Each structure stands twice: as structure tokens, then as C-alpha cells.
Amino acid sequence: KEFGRPGPATTEEPTCSNVLFVGGSGTFIGEVSKREIQDLAQPFGKVLGVHIARSKTCAFIHMESVEAAKCARAFYPNGVGRLRNRRVRIAFGKPDSRARPPVVPQERNIADIDSHWAQFEREHTEQQLQRE
Numbered sequence: 001k002e003f004g005r006p007g008p009a010t011t012e013e014p015t016c017s018n019v020l021f022v023g024g025s026g027t028f029i030g031e032v033s034k035r036e037i038q039d040l041a042q043p044f045g046k047v048l049g050v051h052i053a054r055s056k057t058c059a060f061i062h063m064e065s066v067e068a069a070k071c072a073r074a075f076y077p078n079g080v081g082r083l084r085n086r087r088v089r090i091a092f093g094k095p096d097s098r099a100r101p102p103v104v105p106q107e108r109n110i111a112d113i114d115s116h117w118a119q120f121e122r123e124h125t126e127q128q129l130q131r132e
Contacts, residue, residue, distance in 0.1 A: 018066045020073060021093035023058040024086060030056025032083055037061060040081055040090065044072040060093050 022029065022037055029037070034050040041047055041061045045068020052059045063069040073079065073090060081090045 015092060016066050016070055016073075017092050017094065018063045018069045019093040020061040020063065020069055021058060021089070021091045022061060022081070022083075023089040023091075024083065027056040028083075028086060029053075029059050029088075034059075036083055040083070040088075041069070041072040044068050044075065 020041055022040065029052060034052065037052070037059045038047045038050050038061065041063060044063075046064035047061055048064055049062040050059060051062070061069075061072075063072065069092065073092060076090045079090050081088050
């Protein structure tokens with residue numbers, strides 16, 4: 001299985017995770033911004049990161065919690081959402097380090113954590129601008 005790809009279709013409840021898979025037709029996902037992809041899940045909880053696959057055929061949204069991802073997934077009937085008026089598939093993905101921000105060691109204080117997140121956001125923004 002590839003990173004984040006949903007498992008085969010079954011009648012069982014899908015395995016839930018805090019990562020959402022977003023797939024479109026062809027390389028459509030590569031044509032939209034990370035912000036547009038993030039907006040699919042933002043109303044349901046904090047989005048920690050968005051990863052667009054190199055193939056540009058899918059993306060992964062890393063949510064802060066499994067509950068937030070469940071709410072986002074449940075909102076889209078039959079796992080189908082819309083981006084720029086085109087259908088996209090939304091399913092639970094397999095958690096992977098490429099979709100989530102770096103781990104902050106527990107011994108750091110709040111100021112260090114804020115600084116760490118600010119650095120992550122700067123790097124994330126720079127990477128997004130380079131890709132666009």
C-alpha cells in the first residue's frame with residue numbers, strides 16, 4: 001500500500017486515523033493550493049499540515065485529533081467533497097510523518113514550543129510558495 005492510500009472497499013467501518021486522504025482525477029490535486037485542501041477540513045478542527053503527493057494525484061490532511069478527522073469525513077456524503085467544483089474523494093489515510101509537523105520534545109517550555117511552531121510554519125509556507 002502507498003502512504004495514506006485508503007484500504008480496499010469493504011462493508012466494514014473504515015479504520016479511522018487523524019489523517020485524511022484527498023484524491024482527485026488525474027493531476028487535479030496539483031492544481032489547487034494547500035490552503036484550498038486545508039479548507040476542506042478546517043471547520044472541523046485544527047489542521048496540523050497538508051502534504052501533496054509528488055504525483056499530484058492526491059493529498060493528505062493531518063488533523064490534530066482522530067475526532068476532528070471523523071467529523072470532517074462524516075460531513076462529506078459517501079466520502080465525496082468538492083474542490084473548485086470538481087469531485088474529490090475523502091477517506092481516512094494511514095498516518096505518516098510526511099503529513100505531520102515535527103514532534104516537540106516534552107522537556108521544552110511554552111516559549112520554546114511557540115518558537116518551534118513558528119519555525120515550522122515559516123518552513124511550511126516557504127515550501128508551499130516554492131511549489132506554487
